[in-house]
Amino acid sequence: MSNTSNAANALLASLRSQAPGGRMKLLAASAGLAALFMVLHKLLISSNKLSAKASAKKNHLVTNLGELDSEYDVIIIGGGTSGCVLASRLSENPNIKVLLLESGGSGKALIFTRIPSAFARLFHNKNYDYDIRTEPQVHAQGKTKYWPRARMLGGCSSINAQMAQYGAPGDFDQWAETIGDDSWSFKNFAKYFRKFEQFVANPVFSPYTSFSSPDPSVKEGEIGLTGPVEVGFFNYVSEASKFFVRSCINVGIPYTPSFNGANGTVGVSRIMTYIDSNGTRVSSESAYLTDEALSRPNLTVAIYAHTTRILFSEPENGNPRAIGVEIASTKDRDVAEPKKYKVFAKNEVVLSAGAVHSPHILMLSGIGPSEHLSAHNIPTVVDLPAVGANLVDHPIVDFIFKDKMGVSLSFLKPENVMDRLRSTRALIQYTIFKRGPLCSNMGEAAAFVRTDDPSLFPKDDFKEELEDSTPSKDSPDLELLCTPFGYRDHGAFTFDVRTYALHVYLLRPTSKGYIRLLSNNPFDNPSVDPNYLQTSADIHKLLRGARLCLRLAHTEPLSSCLTHSETRSDLDHFLHEKTDEELLEIIRQRVETVYHPACSCRMAKKEDGGVVDAKLRVYGVDGLRVCDASAFSYVVSGHTAGACIAMAEKLSDEMKAELKANLEEF
Numbered sequence: 268m269s270n271t272s273n274a275a276n277a278l279l280a281s282l283r284s285q286a287p288g289g290r291m292k293l294l295a296a297s298a299g300l301a302a303l304f305m306v307l308h309k310l311l312i313s314s315n316k317l318s319a320k321a322s323a324k325k326n327h328l329v330t331n332l333g334e335l336d337s338e339y340d341v342i343i344i345g346g347g348t349s350g351c352v353l354a355s356r357l358s359e360n361p362n363i364k365v366l367l368l369e370s371g372g373s374g375k376a377l378i379f380t381r382i383p384s385a386f387a388r389l390f391h392n393k394n395y396d397y398d399i400r401t402e403p404q405v406h407a408q409g410k411t412k413y414w415p416r417a418r419m420l421g422g423c424s425s426i427n428a429q430m431a432q433y434g435a436p437g438d439f440d441q442w443a444e445t446i447g448d449d450s451w452s453f454k455n456f457a458k459y460f461r462k463f464e465q466f467v468a469n470p471v472f473s474p475y476t477s478f479s480s481p482d483p484s485v486k487e488g489e490i491g492l493t494g495p496v497e498v499g500f501f502n503y504v505s506e507a508s509k510f511f512v513r514s515c516i517n518v519g520i521p522y523t524p525s526f527n528g529a530n531g532t533v534g535v536s537r538i539m540t541y542i543d544s545n546g547t548r549v550s551s552e553s554a555y556l557t558d559e560a561l562s563r564p565n566l567t568v569a570i571y572a573h574t575t576r577i578l579f580s581e582p583e584n585g586n587p588r589a590i591g592v593e594i595a596s597t598k599d600r601d602v603a604e605p606k607k608y609k610v611f612a613k614n615e616v617v618l619s620a621g622a623v624h625s626p627h628i629l630m631l632s633g634i635g636p637s638e639h640l641s642a643h644n645i646p647t648v649v650d651l652p653a654v655g656a657n658l659v660d661h662p663i664v665d666f667i668f669k670d671k672m673g674v675s676l677s678f679l680k681p682e683n684v685m686d687r688l689r690s691t692r693a694l695i696q697y698t699i700f701k702r703g704p705l706c707s708n709m710g711e712a713a714a715f716v717r718t719d720d721p722s723l724f725p726k727d728d729f730k731e732e733l734e735d736s737t738p739s740k741d742s743p744d745l746e747l748l749c750t751p752f753g754y755r756d757h758g759a760f761t762f763d764v765r766t767y768a769l770h771v772y773l774l775r776p777t778s779k780g781y782i783r784l785l786s787n788n789p790f791d792n793p794s795v796d797p798n799y800l801q802t803s804a805d806i807h808k809l810l811r812g813a814r815l816c817l818r819l820a821h822t823e824p825l826s827s828c829l830t831h832s833e834t835r836s837d838l839d840h841f842l843h844e845k846t847d848e849e850l851l852e853i854i855r856q857r858v859e860t861v862y863h864p865a866c867s868c869r870m871a872k873k874e875d876g877g878v879v880d881a882k883l884r885v886y887g888v889d890g891l892r893v894c895d896a897s898a899f900s901y902v903v904s905g906h907t908a909g910a911c912i913a914m915a916e917k918l919s920d921e922m923k924a925e926l927k928a929n930l931e932e933f
């Protein structure tokens with residue numbers, strides 16, 4: 268409401284101040300279209316709210332925590348990317364009674380999660396985002412960084428950039444080696460990617476076109492066709508992103524039809540996305556918590572149900588056992604003494620609250636570094652120092668250029684009447700055809716490269732030897748991305764000219780940080796420190812990536828798209844003239860999260876800093892597992908949602924088999 272009236276006021280103001288007689292018709296047309304924009308916008312939002320309310324009612328999402336049963340077979344904490352998969356898959360067995368607890372509401376009820384380009388509109392809104400700020404980054408000019416983390420069903424899959432690239436095969440082989448269990452190796456684990464994927468060919472564009480006439484380089488079986496998560500190439504791709512792909516090929520990055528194949532992920536391509544053929548985001552809520560799943564009598568999904576701690580029994584034969592959870596309504600988060608409820612788990616509790624909140628909840632429950640827990644008056648249940656340690660995140664650096672050819676989508680954040688006209692047209696196009704610029708997922712194309720590739724980084728120009736942190740030679744350590752407009756501060760700041768942006772991020776950082784408690788109030792955010800650029804290798808690899816981005820901006824055909832005569836100091840047309848020292852300082856100043864925190868409860872041997880074993884069971888306690896990005900052994904060389912979904916598919920299969928055996932015993 269406030270956004271639309273702001274737009275209307277801005278439009279009226281510009282009409283009053285600018286309108287000379289000759290432009291009256293254009294302005295009147297703009298006013299008409301802007302009014303239409305507002306009506307469409309309202310209609311979209313209200314129809315979405317109505318259908319969301321209707322569907323919440325029909326699907327019995329529980330909001331009154333007093334209505335919950337006292338006992339379930341399995342309780343899952345966190346209805347995010349991984350939690351929705353677990354709840355849906357486990358409850359396929361009608362004999363397993365499952366409770367899913369989510370701190371937020373429904374994600375698919377929100378219009379800004381549905382429209383692929385709109386996700387940043389939910390950032391900082393405390394009803395939908397935990398609105399986390401990191402500790403000051405010692406190696407990045409002491410600045411704190413904003414970390415969006417979704418509070419809603421679907422979790423971060425409801426607000427992410429929908430890029431469906433899952434990492435490199437070597438990542439999973441390294442997980443298998445780290446934990447000493449071959450079920451995690453790519454050759455065994457890849458079947459879980461195929462299990463969740465439902466590839467739908469876009470008749471207008473697809474590198475594979477269709478499986479009846481596949482691209483010769485793509486083998487059938489390299490992508491799943493029948494899973495719940497629709498993936499494909501239905502995202503909008505701006506002209507500049509197509510030029511980016513060609514410029515990458517021109518500097519020597521090979522074209523690849525698939526980033527997820529057995530041949531590795533190195534190369535450049537248009538990105539496959541979690542956007543369906545109807546131009547709508549596919550989240551793990553929309554894919555797994557279907558009407559059919561929600562109507563199962565053995566599945567209960569409680570929303571606005573914030574877990575305050577896990578409950579344990581006294582140790583009987585050595586280990587304490589997780590027997591249930593304590594919860595409070597998220598709506599009471601500002602109440603001094605919120606009402607608490609207890610729900611018990613007959614078999615297992617699974618923690619899927621994400622890389623920030625899974626270690627947070629463990630520590631609130633007494634599992635973590637004992638001294639740290641005591642400092643916050645939390646009695647230790649298990650002294651497990653690795654909880655919250657080993658946090659790794661992908662750091663990103665952005666470069667912004669002025670667009671010369673009108674290909675930028677900057678108009679989606681309108682600055683003037685012409686922008687409003689174009690965004691109205693885009694909204695109409697989306698409303699009627701579910702196509703067009705609003706279907707941009709922002710990261711439209713990407714390139715994955717290695718910093719030791721001599722064709723991109725010749726030894727004469729890049730002399731420094733950098734430690735190889737990749738798991739195998741087919742794994743990249745840098746990703747280059749293009750977005751169809753430039754922004755800073757995660758979209759909070761845009762430019763008053765049309766812009767285009769290139770970004771580079773480090774895929775295998777060696778810098779490590781932590782998650783720690785700030786207080787013992789379960790509604791407070793924890794302390795988050797990714798420790799960006801702690802190691803010299805990390806910043807020097809980003810420097811190589813920065814040089815490559817700047818080279819691409821000056822390589823045809825992308826170069827002709829950008830106004831290189833532009834001398835504004837907040838744009839980057841002349842950055843390639845800077846010395847390495849100057850560029851290193853710019854990297855320190857600009858580094859941000861690319862939203863992929865992981866490894867804070869990592870799967871590894873206990874003596875190597877592990878929190879969970881190969882079956883994702885927490886060391887030293889029975890009946891408790893962690894399944895989400897926090898359990899990654901190492902962060903994947905790419906985007907993290909796919910590996911979370913596949914991990915949850917794997918655990919569901921294993922738990923179903925174990926629980927079936929248990930149920931048959933009784």
Ligand SMILES: Cc1cc2nc3c(=O)[nH]c(=O)nc-3n(C[C@H](O)[C@H](O)[C@H](O)COP(=O)(O)OP(=O)(O)OC[C@H]3O[C@@H](n4cnc5c(N)ncnc54)[C@H](O)[C@@H]3O)c2cc1C
Nearest residue numbers: 345347348349422423427428429430574621895896906908
């Ligand atoms: C802006 C953004 C863009 C991204 N872009 C991409 C991309 O393009 N492609 C990609 O693959 N990945 C992307 N990612 C990363 C990816 O989405 C995440 O790594 C992944 O979704 C994490 O899944 P998860 O299951 O670990 O946690 P989440 O999905 O974060 O789920 C955790 C859930 O637990 C809930 N929870 C937390 N605490 C409690 C509590 N106390 N009680 C009850 N519930 C609780 C949360 O509300 C949340 O729903 C992006 C992430 C963001 C934020």
